[in-house]
Amino acid sequence: MEWASWSDFWHMAGYGLYVWGSFGVTAAGILIEVILLKRAGADTRRRLKRMQQWALSPEGEER
Amino acid sequence: MNLYTYASPANFYVLAGKLIPWFSWSAGLLAVWGLYISFFLAPTDFQQSEAYRIIFIHVPAAWMSMFIYLVMAFWGAIGLAFNTRLSFMMARALAPTGALFTFIALWTGALWGKPMWGAWWVWDARLTSELILLFLYVGIIALWAAIDDVRRGDRAGSLLTLIGAINVPIIYFSVKWWNTLHQGSSINLMKAPSMAAIMLQGMLVMAIAAWLYTIAVSLVRVRRIILERERQTDWAKAILERE
Numbered sequence: 274m275e276w277a278s279w280s281d282f283w284h285m286a287g288y289g290l291y292v293w294g295s296f297g298v299t300a301a302g303i304l305i306e307v308i309l310l311k312r313a314g315a316d317t318r319r320r321l322k323r324m325q326q327w328a329l330s331p332e333g334e335e336r
Numbered sequence: 337m338n339l340y341t342y343a344s345p346a347n348f349y350v351l352a353g354k355l356i357p358w359f360s361w362s363a364g365l366l367a368v369w370g371l372y373i374s375f376f377l378a379p380t381d382f383q384q385s386e387a388y389r390i391i392f393i394h395v396p397a398a399w400m401s402m403f404i405y406l407v408m409a410f411w412g413a414i415g416l417a418f419n420t421r422l423s424f425m426m427a428r429a430l431a432p433t434g435a436l437f438t439f440i441a442l443w444t445g446a447l448w449g450k451p452m453w454g455a456w457w458v459w460d461a462r463l464t465s466e467l468i469l470l471f472l473y474v475g476i477i478a479l480w481a482a483i484d485d486v487r488r489g490d491r492a493g494s495l496l497t498l499i500g501a502i503n504v505p506i507i508y509f510s511v512k513w514w515n516t517l518h519q520g521s522s523i524n525l526m527k528a529p530s531m532a533a534i535m536l537q538g539m540l541v542m543a544i545a546a547w548l549y550t551i552a553v554s555l556v557r558v559r560r561i562i563l564e565r566e567r568q569t570d571w572a573k574a575i576l577e578r579e
Contacts, residue, residue: 275380286380288387291451295390295444299397302436303549310553314560321567322576 345422345562346571352555359555363548370545373538390448391535396543398441401469402504404434404550408476409501412494422558424490425565427497428480429558433550435473442466453517461510462518465503472500486565 276282285292342348374392381388408430415423445463446456457463476493483489511520566572 275376275378282375285386285389288385288451291387291447292389295393295447298443299393299440302440306433306436306553310556314556317560317564318576318579321563321572324567325573325576 343420343422345425345566346569348422349559349562349566349575352559356552356555359548359552363545363552366541366545366548370538370542373534373541378535378538379532384452387448387451390444392538392542394441394444394448395539396546397437397444398466399543400546400550401434401438401441401466402507403547404430404437405469405472405497405504406501408434409497412497415490416494416498421565422562424494425558425561426554427494428490428561429554430550431473431477431480432557433553435470435477437546437550438466438470438473442470449517458517460516460518461514462507462516465507465510468503469500469507472496472503476500 283289283293342351370392374389378389378392380386408427411423411427411430414420415427442463445466449458450456476496479496480489480493483492510516511518563572563575567576
């Protein structure tokens with residue numbers, strides 16, 4: 274094990290800002306991508322469903 | 337059973353849906369393993385102390401930024417040559433993740449450059465060509481978004497991707513062709529690795545995790561694109577009713 278204590282671990286021999294800034298922003302970027310992807314998928318499916326229902330409805334049929 | 341079956345968007349939609357959990361879970365598990373190596377197994381570097389641990393993100397992200405671009409160019413070329421619809425959809429599905437990894441490579445590079453070189457950024461060949469790669473991704477995504485006609489957009493975006501592909505070897509060989517502040521390649525297929533085996537292992541595990549993640553998110557994205565484009569077909573209508 275490399276670390277004597279947790280505070281040692283977070284300190285990263287004085288490079289904490291750089292190391293955690295790298296890993297943290299990477300994790301945040303991936304998290305944001307996954308959230309946006311889920312939301313976009315749900316939005317698309319909802320919109321397509323609504324279009325489909327409209328097309329099947331009497332007003333949609335008349336057109 | 338014929339492999340070309342899956343060139344049909346309808347079949348691919350179903351196949352991708354089955355594959356996504358496998359890729360997601362294996363990416364997650366490998367990332368945990370890779371992080372464990374990065375922080376608990378890999379020893380302190382005698383020159384760079386703990387700052388070098390950024391390598392476990394930086395190098396895999398930089399590799400991905402170039403690989404994803406080449407895969408996009410490949411799908412674009414197939415699409416332009418054979419007019420296969422799914423190829424263009426794959427190219428579109430990969431671009432945002434490629435842009436993300438390019439940003440991560442630049443960001444972690446800046447955070448590594450500051451303590452080691454004393455500068456967040458320098459206009460040297462490696463850094464500048466990687467920044468151009470980010471602009472290419474953003475430009476291609478913007479071009480796709482700007483053209484309403486799907487087929488024209490596909491062609492224009494793929495053409496731009498192919499032209500921009502010249503930048504990838506420039507990034508890769510920049511450290512050889514020019515005098516740069518950036519160090520040379522960490523891994524060379526022709527030479528024995530110049531780093532400790534455990535560091536190499538950590539980097540490779542993180543790189544494989546990044547690959548699996550990229551496949552998982554692009555499959556999710558390509559399914560949405562397929563559904564959107566095939567919405568007039570009976571199979572897509574049936575799927576929408578079920579989901």
